[in-house]
Amino acid sequence: MVSAAESAPTWPTPESSEQVRRAIKLEVAVVLAITFGLSGANAALSLLESALSPGGVGGQTVALNPSRAAQSTIDLLFQLLGVARLLGWAALGLYLLWRSGIAPRAIGLVRRLRRRADIMPGLLLAAVIGIPGLGLYLTAHALGVSVTIVPSSLEHWWRLPVLVLSAWANSAAEEVLVVAYLITRLRALGWSENRSLLASALLRGSYHLYQGLGGGLGNIVMGLIFGRYWQRTNRLWPLLLAHALIDTVAYVGYTFLRGHVSWLP
Template sequence: MISLRGWLTPPRPTRPVTDPGERRAIVVELVIVFTVTLGLSGVRSLLSLLDALLRPERLSDQQVALNVRQAQVELIDLLRQLLSATQLFAWGALGLYLLWRAGIRLREVGLDRDRPGRDALGGAGLAALIGLPGLALYFVARALGMNLTVLPSTLDDTWWRPIVLTIAAAANAWAEEVLVVGYLITRLRQLGLGENGSLVVSSVLRGSYHLYQGFGGFVGNVVMGLVFGRVWQRTNRLWPLVVAHTLLDVVAFVGYALLRGKVSWLP
């Protein structure tokens, strides 16, 4: 049985890289990867929040949509939605490729296929642990005027909408969990940062690219990052995080699309 102290102060599983040239290469790699991917998204989200704060309306009176129409022609819209998801899958694949090039196998970050059943159950449990408190935090933050009104989907009611939203959920989960947990924390370990320090950096980054939603979105995703990152650090299984994140987003995206206009408490 793992003690509370073991969860709060886990041991570092790998030795830091000591060669100065290799350390510089890792730092440069991190800067490039996150400038291209989620780090740049964090800067954009910060600017988006600043823009919202400078408007006369309260944050809760403003809206932000997550999955929006990208073209007037339905077929082109479908193809652009799929391309957006493909980009996210590619971001995650980039992180894994760079780890592989550094001699780190998929098994070492918990992406092997040895225990699909246990990983799926673990993911479902994580989704349940995060889902309801996260939803409650969103409604509280919005009621306090600290969060924008988030519309998970404004896509038209087409035959492909639930399929595209499910793919988008999986793509978001893959990109975020692979890059922000598996890739980033592994690289920070190699630079000598401790497990708690790596966890904080990962969690704050996760929160940063949700700042466009408001302060509630930032805090909620930082907490999610702390939980998900520590679970990975203790279990070395990344699939449960991907599964949990996918389930959370599927419920949010598809559930909202199906219920919008049918229940009074949804905007």
């Protein structure tokens, strides 16, 4: 016969701090491997390929939102799948933080946006990053250290709403994962605020290297500014709004200005 002590359920013992650290390291490695870490490796290879190609980096063209199919409906579905993938990445980061006891509110995703605390700072950040960023791109392109960026090559009737959706999806994935999720996890591992900030900014720069060195450096600066703002305010909505606005202006603005202004490559 089996005794009562032997048949009683066994409960897991509390994890040690070292076990928790190992679990967090493994989690971060897996998340980066399937999201922006892998994107960074691809972007670095793209930059190397561009540098070795005839004409160098300056002779290459990269489309950010290319058409994926000749059929309009199929192309639309491909675009929406891309949006869903990015939103899924953001949801993954939020879910993993929630599972560890960190609710969205704790990283600055409050339900109600405030004009002074969220909207106005978002507009200011968009201007601070977007305007110099355009100047940096044009300068880098003129110097031949940046590829020619085509924000959109879509021609279908649905292109404008899809471009806006894409801008918001990019914003959600990057700001949730690269800022809120990564810095929070690195804090849990005992990293300093400066070291965590630098890691976040370098990751952001890495997956933009396909744009050339100018794009990579510009996004490192963006990462430093965005990450520090979040560290000091713990409000994520301004970053989401700023990033979405920058991308929306770039995508939609290019659609209307292409072929009508001489300064746009």
